[in-house]
Amino acid sequence: MRIYTIDAFTGEPFRGNPAAVCILDKVRTAEWMQRVAAEMNLSETAFLLRRDDGFALRWFTPKVEVDLCGHATIASAHALWLEGEPSAVLLFHTKSGMLSAARDGEWINLDFPAKREERADPPPELLSSLGVKDPLYVGRNEFDYIVEVDSEETVRALSPDHAALRHIPVRGVIVTSRPSNGEYDFVSRFFAPGSGIDEDPVTGSAHCCLGPYWSSRLGKNELLAYQASERGGVVRVRIEGDRVMLGGRAYTILRGELLP
Numbered sequence: 001m002r003i004y005t006i007d008a009f010t011g012e013p014f015r016g017n018p019a020a021v022c023i024l025d026k027v028r029t030a031e032w033m034q035r036v037a038a039e040m041n042l043s044e045t046a047f048l049l050r051r052d053d054g055f056a057l058r059w060f061t062p063k064v065e066v067d068l069c070g071h072a073t074i075a076s077a078h079a080l081w082l083e084g085e086p087s088a089v090l091l092f093h094t095k096s097g098m099l100s101a102a103r104d105g106e107w108i109n110l111d112f113p114a115k116r117e118e119r120a121d122p123p124p125e126l127l128s129s130l131g132v133k134d135p136l137y138v139g140r141n142e143f144d145y146i147v148e149v150d151s152e153e154t155v156r157a158l159s160p161d162h163a164a165l166r167h168i169p170v171r172g173v174i175v176t177s178r179p180s181n182g183e184y185d186f187v188s189r190f191f192a193p194g195s196g197i198d199e200d201p202v203t204g205s206a207h208c209c210l211g212p213y214w215s216s217r218l219g220k221n222e223l224l225a226y227q228a229s230e231r232g233g234v235v236r237v238r239i240e241g242d243r244v245m246l247g248g249r250a251y252t253i254l255r256g257e258l259l260p
Contacts, residue, residue: 001022001023001024001025001257001258001260002022002023002079002083002255002256002257002258003020003021003022003023003040003255003256003257003258004020004021004075004079004082004252004253004254004255004256005018005019005020005021005040005042005252005253005254006018006019006020006021006074006075006078006079006250006251006252006253007250007251007253008070008071008072008074008075008078008202008204008233008248008249008250009070009071009074009202009204009227009233009234009235009248009249009250010202010231010232010233010234010248010249010250010251011106011249011251012251013251013253014231014253015231015232015233015251016071016201016202016231016232016233016248016249016250016251017043017044017071017200017201017202017203017231017233018042018043018201018253019042019043019044019045019046019069019071019072019074019075019076020037020040020042020044020045020046020072020075021045021046021048021072021075021076021078021079022036022045022046022047022048022258023048023079023080023083024047024048024049025260026049027049028047030058030065033045033047033058033060033065034060034064034065036060036258037060037061037062038062038063040062041062042062043061043071043197043200043201044059044060044061044066044069044071044072045059045060045061045072046058046059046069046072046073046075046076047059047060048076048079048080051093053091053093054090054091054092054093054098055076055080055090055091055092055093056092056093056094057073057076057092057093057094057099058094058095059072059073059094061192061195061196061197062196062197063195063196064195064196065095066171066195067094067095067096067143068094068095068096068112068113068115068143068205068208069204069205070110070112070203070204070205070206070207070208070235070246070248071202071203071204071233071248073092073099073101073110073204074101074108074110074204074246074248074250075250076090076092076101077090077101077108077110077250078108078250078252079252081103082252082255088102088103089101089102089103090102096112096113097113099111099112104247106249107236107247107248107249108247108248108249108250109236109245109246109247110204110245110246110247110248111243111245112204112205112208112243112244112245112246113208113242113243113244114208114209114211114212114239114241114242114243114244115141115142115143115205115208115209115212115244116141116209116212116213117139117140117141117146117209117213118139118140118141119137119138119139120138120139120140120145121138122135122138122145122147123168125164125165125167125168126138126145126147126165126168126173127147128161128164129160129161129164129165129168130147130158130160130165130173130175130191131158131159131160131161132147132149132154132158132175134150135147135148135149136148136149136150139213140170141209143170143171143172143205143209144170144171144172144173144174144190144206144209145168145170145172145173145174146173146174146175146176146209146210146213147173147174147175147176148175148176148177149175149176149177150177151177151178151180152177152178152179152180152187152228153180154177155175155176155177155187155188155189155228156187156189156228158175158189160173160191162191162193162198163193165191165193165194166193166194167194168194169194170194171192171194171195172190172191172192172194172195172197172200172203172206173190173191173192174188174189174190174203174206174209174210175188175189175190175191176188176189176210176213176214179226183224183226184224184225184226184234185214185218185220185223185224185225186210186214186218186223186225186226187225187226187227187228188203188206188207188210188225188226188227188228189227189228189229190203190206190227190229199229199230200229201227201229201230201231201232201233202227202229202231202232202233202235202248203227204235204246204248207225207235207237207244207246208244208246210225210237211223211225211237211238211239211244211246212239212244215237215239221238221239221240222236222237222238222239223236223237223238224236224237225237233248234248234249235247235248236248
């Protein structure tokens with residue numbers, strides 16, 4: 001079985017978010033896929049299996065299976081095209097329904113569901129775990145909490161207590177703000193210690209929440225976002241009703257063979 005390591009949401013090596021992509025030879029059990037994901041020890045490992053009408057796609061962190069992942073979907077599309085897949089539009093059957101990836105020059109555009117948040121009272125340990133005293137907003141969707149803070153400098157300076165965050169019963173926590181300059185429309189970071197990832201470098205699925213959130217506040221449907229992790233990455237976002245179009249680039253780091 002061919003296996004890749006691909007940096008997603010970046011056009012250069014060792015930036016963005018690395019994902020492993022395993023192109024399966026047959027149906028494999030969830031336990032087997034989880035073991036491979038733990039072996040790869042990246043924030044996400046994607047598993048692809050060809051179907052008559054596209055590909056089955058599943059995503060695993062080193063600890064758990066997740067319902068939606070953007071960067072590993074970018075990486076999956078990139079890997080399939082490296083393998084010689086002729087279609088310029090790929091269809092993926094996932095736990096979040098049918099998703100698609102389309103080529104756009106150097107970019108890959110994903111068609112994902114919007115995951116809008118609603119205002120929520122934060123649990124007592126959330127803000128203290130983040131080190132945030134006066135948030136501008138706290139909300140929650142089906143996956144994550146979202147916390148808006150006063151500045152990009154605050155976002156970049158966060159040093160959360162990951163052990164404390166691990167006890168909050170959500171997939172992860174998004175922290176976001178307006179940028180310090182006009183290059184991007186918003187910045188963010190994403191913490192998910194409860195899912196086995198202290199900080200995810202660039203999180204496509206978080207932008208399914210961030211996109212609608214900032215679109216309503218900025219009054220625009222097309223946005224350019226930066227996830228301000230140590231590796232960093234750029235995400236193009238376009239809102240189309242209840243769908244979010246996510247754009248990113250990808251860079252191949254490793255291609256190998258997973259032995260039976």
